[in-house]
Amino acid sequence: MASHSIPAPGHSEPLGHHDAHHEEHWFLKYCWSVDHKMIAKQYMITGLFMAIIGGFFAYVFRWQLAFPNEPVPLFGVVTPASYNMMITQHGTIMIFYVAMPLLLAAFGNYLIPLMVGADDMVFPRLNRASYQVFLISCIILIWSFFVPGGGFGGAWTSYPPLSASASYNLTPSGSTLWLLAVALEFVAFLMGGINFIVTAMNARAPGMKFEDVPMAVWMIVIASIMFMMSVGPLFAGSVLLLMDQNFGTHFFDPRTGGDPVLWQHLFWFFGHPEVYVVLLPALGFMAEILPVFSRKKLFGYRTLLYSSIGTACLSFFVWAHHQFIAGIDPRMANVFAATTVLISIPIAEMMFVFIATLYGSAIQFTVPMLWALSFLAEFLVGGVTGIFLGASGADIHFHDTYFVLAHFHYTFFPIAIIGSFAGLTYWFPKMFGRHLNEFWGKVHFWITVISFNFIWMPLFFTGIMGDHRRIYSFTNFPDLMTPDRVLLREISSVATAIMGLAQLIFFANFFYSMYRGRKAEANPYNANTLEWQCPSPPPHGNFAEMPTVYRAPYEYSHPDRETDFWPQHEPPAGAGALKPEGAH
Amino acid sequence: MAEHRPSPDSEGSGWQPLARSVFFTTTLGAIIVVSVVLFYIFSGGEDYIARLIPALSSYAGDIDHLILLIAALVGFWFFAALFAFFVLLFKYRARPGHKASYLATHEHQLETWIAWPHWLVIACDLVIIVVAVKVWHMVKQVAPPPDTTVRIIAQQWSWTFRHPGPDNKLDTADDIVTIDRLHVPVNKVVHFQLRSKDVLHDFAVPVFRLKQDAVPGRTITGWFKPTRAGAWDIQCAEICGIGHGLMPARLFVETPEQHAAFLDAGAKSAQLPGGQPIY
Amino acid sequence: MSGQIIATGRSAAGMPTGKLAVWMVIASEIPIFGGFLAPYLMHRVGHPDWGQMAASLNVWIGTFNTALLVTSSLFAMLAHAAAERGNGPLAAARLRLAAYGGLIFLCIKAYEWYTKISHGHVPQSGTFYGYYFSATGLHGIHILAGVAILLAIASQAEKGKHLGRVELIGIYWHFVDVVWFFLFHIFYIIR
Numbered sequence A: 001m002a003s004h005s006i007p008a009p010g011h012s013e014p015l016g017h018h019d020a021h022h023e024e025h026w027f028l029k030y031c032w033s034v035d036h037k038m039i040a041k042q043y044m045i046t047g048l049f050m051a052i053i054g055g056f057f058a059y060v061f062r063w064q065l066a067f068p069n070e071p072v073p074l075f076g077v078v079t080p081a082s083y084n085m086m087i088t089q090h091g092t093i094m095i096f097y098v099a100m101p102l103l104l105a106a107f108g109n110y111l112i113p114l115m116v117g118a119d120d121m122v123f124p125r126l127n128r129a130s131y132q133v134f135l136i137s138c139i140i141l142i143w144s145f146f147v148p149g150g151g152f153g154g155a156w157t158s159y160p161p162l163s164a165s166a167s168y169n170l171t172p173s174g175s176t177l178w179l180l181a182v183a184l185e186f187v188a189f190l191m192g193g194i195n196f197i198v199t200a201m202n203a204r205a206p207g208m209k210f211e212d213v214p215m216a217v218w219m220i221v222i223a224s225i226m227f228m229m230s231v232g233p234l235f236a237g238s239v240l241l242l243m244d245q246n247f248g249t250h251f252f253d254p255r256t257g258g259d260p261v262l263w264q265h266l267f268w269f270f271g272h273p274e275v276y277v278v279l280l281p282a283l284g285f286m287a288e289i290l291p292v293f294s295r296k297k298l299f300g301y302r303t304l305l306y307s308s309i310g311t312a313c314l315s316f317f318v319w320a321h322h323q324f325i326a327g328i329d330p331r332m333a334n335v336f337a338a339t340t341v342l343i344s345i346p347i348a349e350m351m352f353v354f355i356a357t358l359y360g361s362a363i364q365f366t367v368p369m370l371w372a373l374s375f376l377a378e379f380l381v382g383g384v385t386g387i388f389l390g391a392s393g394a395d396i397h398f399h400d401t402y403f404v405l406a407h408f409h410y411t412f413f414p415i416a417i418i419g420s421f422a423g424l425t426y427w428f429p430k431m432f433g434r435h436l437n438e439f440w441g442k443v444h445f446w447i448t449v450i451s452f453n454f455i456w457m458p459l460f461f462t463g464i465m466g467d468h469r470r471i472y473s474f475t476n477f478p479d480l481m482t483p484d485r486v487l488l489r490e491i492s493s494v495a496t497a498i499m500g501l502a503q504l505i506f507f508a509n510f511f512y513s514m515y516r517g518r519k520a521e522a523n524p525y526n527a528n529t530l531e532w533q534c535p536s537p538p539p540h541g542n543f544a545e546m547p548t549v550y551r552a553p554y555e556y557s558h559p560d561r562e563t564d565f566w567p568q569h570e571p572p573a574g575a576g577a578l579k580p581e582g583a584h
Numbered sequence B: 001m002a003e004h005r006p007s008p009d010s011e012g013s014g015w016q017p018l019a020r021s022v023f024f025t026t027t028l029g030a031i032i033v034v035s036v037v038l039f040y041i042f043s044g045g046e047d048y049i050a051r052l053i054p055a056l057s058s059y060a061g062d063i064d065h066l067i068l069l070i071a072a073l074v075g076f077w078f079f080a081a082l083f084a085f086f087v088l089l090f091k092y093r094a095r096p097g098h099k100a101s102y103l104a105t106h107e108h109q110l111e112t113w114i115a116w117p118h119w120l121v122i123a124c125d126l127v128i129i130v131v132a133v134k135v136w137h138m139v140k141q142v143a144p145p146p147d148t149t150v151r152i153i154a155q156q157w158s159w160t161f162r163h164p165g166p167d168n169k170l171d172t173a174d175d176i177v178t179i180d181r182l183h184v185p186v187n188k189v190v191h192f193q194l195r196s197k198d199v200l201h202d203f204a205v206p207v208f209r210l211k212q213d214a215v216p217g218r219t220i221t222g223w224f225k226p227t228r229a230g231a232w233d234i235q236c237a238e239i240c241g242i243g244h245g246l247m248p249a250r251l252f253v254e255t256p257e258q259h260a261a262f263l264d265a266g267a268k269s270a271q272l273p274g275g276q277p278i279y
Numbered sequence C: 001m002s003g004q005i006i007a008t009g010r011s012a013a014g015m016p017t018g019k020l021a022v023w024m025v026i027a028s029e030i031p032i033f034g035g036f037l038a039p040y041l042m043h044r045v046g047h048p049d050w051g052q053m054a055a056s057l058n059v060w061i062g063t064f065n066t067a068l069l070v071t072s073s074l075f076a077m078l079a080h081a082a083a084e085r086g087n088g089p090l091a092a093a094r095l096r097l098a099a100y101g102g103l104i105f106l107c108i109k110a111y112e113w114y115t116k117i118s119h120g121h122v123p124q125s126g127t128f129y130g131y132y133f134s135a136t137g138l139h140g141i142h143i144l145a146g147v148a149i150l151l152a153i154a155s156q157a158e159k160g161k162h163l164g165r166v167e168l169i170g171i172y173w174h175f176v177d178v179v180w181f182f183l184f185h186i187f188y189i190i191r
């Protein structure tokens, strides 16, 4: 199999030991554990479950858009109310309950302690609490679909006055529960983020200097910091909005000194950094996967690090590009157009770094590698189309058209779905001690990626041709019912159904391999980073004796070694002499 | 050697060929970009978008130009990046007898190769920003003096259009009020006063490349100048509740005589001050 | 749990883990309060008429409360000093004094709210009061939490346990104090 084409002479002995298996009650083991790996899996399963709901909604309203006003298979007739509710919940779920839990929480929890050579998070109980709060917020969200009046349908951006008063949105309890769920989710991720940051800063193994920290950890930490810095105002905003909804205050009500646009500022001040909060971890995974399967050192570790920090800083000054035509002072748009377009520079550099990493490498097209490579190609599309929107003049036409949707699905899908798949398939052997099935993995990869492009490429054009968002049926617009537009929509919707079905392959492969898959040794890919140096799956406590770090994480194919990898913890020749410097 | 601790970007052999190739591709890139821009400037670019959706306002063409300029600039980078990407994928696929090389760069070496695309991207960004701001300024920050002014009032879930009557003044007895149908004269500068009664709405006319949110409690003015007679869709482009998909309106761009007919028809029906809705 | 929690004791960044965490908590709280204060200030500039409403707040009570919190966090500092010298009981006593300061603050705040509400100045009666009640309310919750933690840590410190935590709660308590300082100025002082 490709991933093992390289023999591993001088195979580094796993450090772990297996005697940590004292039998616990299943509830303690699976639901009340403080082990970061178990909590990571809880987040992962919850995220996958929510992804199914969000994906199902996507299928339903896509079908409605292509074949309006006829019952959708497996669902039924889509009313305007249920349509709005479904797109709103789809957006909310996919971002806050799929992207965040999978990329940040699941992998952050799983990887950070393993990659920095720690036995657990520094605050295991806080960690458990974080998941439990998250779970409650999931339950509240799903509950809100079934309350009288139905789930909230005011879009994931939840602009007041629509969201502020039941007399406008007609979902008296749905809107409040939605807001409550999202606010709780923020609390959960604040707790988690503090844990990530402190663990990565303080619990690093001796010898692990800042530049020995694997990119994935860096990226997740930077993302957590961004989240911490940006979510506060929106949290305050949601408290104000909750009061407007339930206690009759008028923070966002123009008639009594309030200001509806204020919410937009609070939301997007968080909302834009948020998109990089999910982008960075995904890039982090790429930085782990590409070097391993191209047996090549990551090109320009520092460039990648600095440009991600640059992106993080710049992202706090672009938020109003979502509000160009929202009635803000038109002069403001000029400033934000400039900052927005300039953010392409750090991100371009990251892309160049990844592409340059391939130069002079030996690429093995394993399933994780395929996901990682497709991420680069697909994200480029989403990225460059962002520039069209950042150019204020062009955004007059594009705002709230399907062009915007296509733009951010070309960013979000690579990040949340492709990125998660890349991470899952790459770390699966470590997580479950078994290998996924290569063949079915590739089948699933190709169907998903191809159908994805068939979903979203056409919608760029319907967007340019004037299809606007959040319209439950275009039949009311003569100009929008031309045959070409209808055809494009139908292509997209059929592709969505196909993609949905393709996920069954993944889930079958996932759960089958979890129990029946080929057993995986500690370091199946001959990787350098620390998580591969303890047994798969790692016992509670991860490392038998704590590792010491001697070098940077991406030393592949080093000329003066017979093996093509060089684990971070492997003592240099004549080790005894050289005693590890403690981290500063 | 093994003792010494390679920094993440420690010197390696063999970065020069990469730097050289990057240097050439990017200088080549520079030339291509410049020529693409020149080509685009001298070719009536807007037609490409107009083929997808007619461009029927005085500034629609400029917005289409902007869109195509961006397409040319980022398009170059996009294809250049993908080209390099796939070439590398093919050239360096793992195969018997092919071994990865240990190559990494040190800061100053990194600069030599990253600097080029870097500065080029900045150059492209600046071009984009300048043109974007120019177009934006023309559409949203300044407006030619109005030939006529209409008031647009959005509400859940319909549009109310208040046309100045024959006297061409708003808020006079002969105003013509219509629901979901806006009548404007062709080739005249029309100013609109956009208001909302309840929640956010958005007055969007794709064929004009025009879009503007309606914010309750404010009157937002904007302008357009239709360039061809006809009937087109008006969409609400900001979610405003259950009926958001159900508030389409129709825009009638009328020749002088058509418009005159509309005006005195309305004037006749407008007995009360404020006029009565005609459907 | 397996008995070998080692790494959590590390401090690779050179700062005790607990302290680092407290700073992180504060770092994430600042934007939250910022989210209340920035919009308030923006509106305040736009609405001169809010001046009269602000005038209805009792500056003397506010001043007294400020002094109260300052002394309270002074005691928190002294408690830290005591804890440094390993004197648990003294630290506990001072922590309790700090906590009582917080409690009195809350009582006075409650009285203030009561008078406002009885004069019909409720959150619904204007955006100014909306901000006033929500911001001071959120701050009040922080005081409440702070008091609880102070007392909890005091009872540990009394038995000489976890003396390190005395400093941590001190940092948090100072932060809450500083927040009040801002609230006091932008709600009571500026006209």
Ligand code: HEA
Residues within 6 Å of the ligand: A157, A275, A276, A278, A279, A321, A322, A340, A341, A343, A344, A347, A348, A351, A380, A382, A383, A384, A386, A387, A389, A390, A391, A395, A398, A399, A400, A404, A407, A408, A411, A412, A415, B073, B074, B077, B078, B081, B121, B124, B125
């Ligand atoms: C993770 C998700 C993600 C990411 C990474 C991005 C990245 C970017 N986004 Fe996107 N965006 C969203 C998610 C995302 N966005 C979402 C969800 C919305 C809609 C929210 C809603 O309304 O519901 C949105 C909406 C949105 C808007 C508002 C549109 C509107 O509503 O009118 C704008 C406008 O400026 C914008 C711009 C950008 C830009 C400039 C980038 C940049 O970061 C892209 C930079 C990357 C590149 C440019 C590619 C790499 C660079 C090169 C190949 C070099 C060559 C490039 C040049 C020479 C320029 N986005």
Ligand code: HEA
Residues within 6 Å of the ligand: A048, A051, A052, A054, A055, A056, A058, A059, A061, A062, A087, A088, A090, A091, A092, A094, A095, A098, A099, A154, A155, A156, A157, A405, A409, A412, A413, A416, A417, A420, A421, A424, A452, A455, A468, A469, A470, A471, A472, A496, A499, A500, A501, A503
């Ligand atoms: C992470 C973000 C994300 C993702 C992945 C998607 C994925 C998809 N979205 Fe989504 N979408 C949003 C975020 C996302 N969307 C947001 C924020 C909005 C705006 C909402 C609003 O306007 O308020 C939106 C709105 C939106 C609209 C506009 C509705 C409207 O305005 O009228 C449409 C319409 O076609 C759409 C379709 C789709 C489709 C077909 C997919 C498909 O590409 C994907 C379908 C998914 C599946 C079929 C299965 C998913 C995967 C699994 C089940 C496996 C899980 C395992 C792992 C991930 C490891 N989306």
Ligand code: CUA
Residues within 6 Å of the ligand: B154, B155, B157, B200, B201, B202, B236, B237, B238, B239, B240, B241, B243, B244, B245, B247
């Ligand atoms: Cu009115 Cu949407």
Ligand SMILES: [Cu+2]
Residues within 6 Å of the ligand: A271, A272, A275, A319, A321, A322
């Ligand atoms: Cu954005």
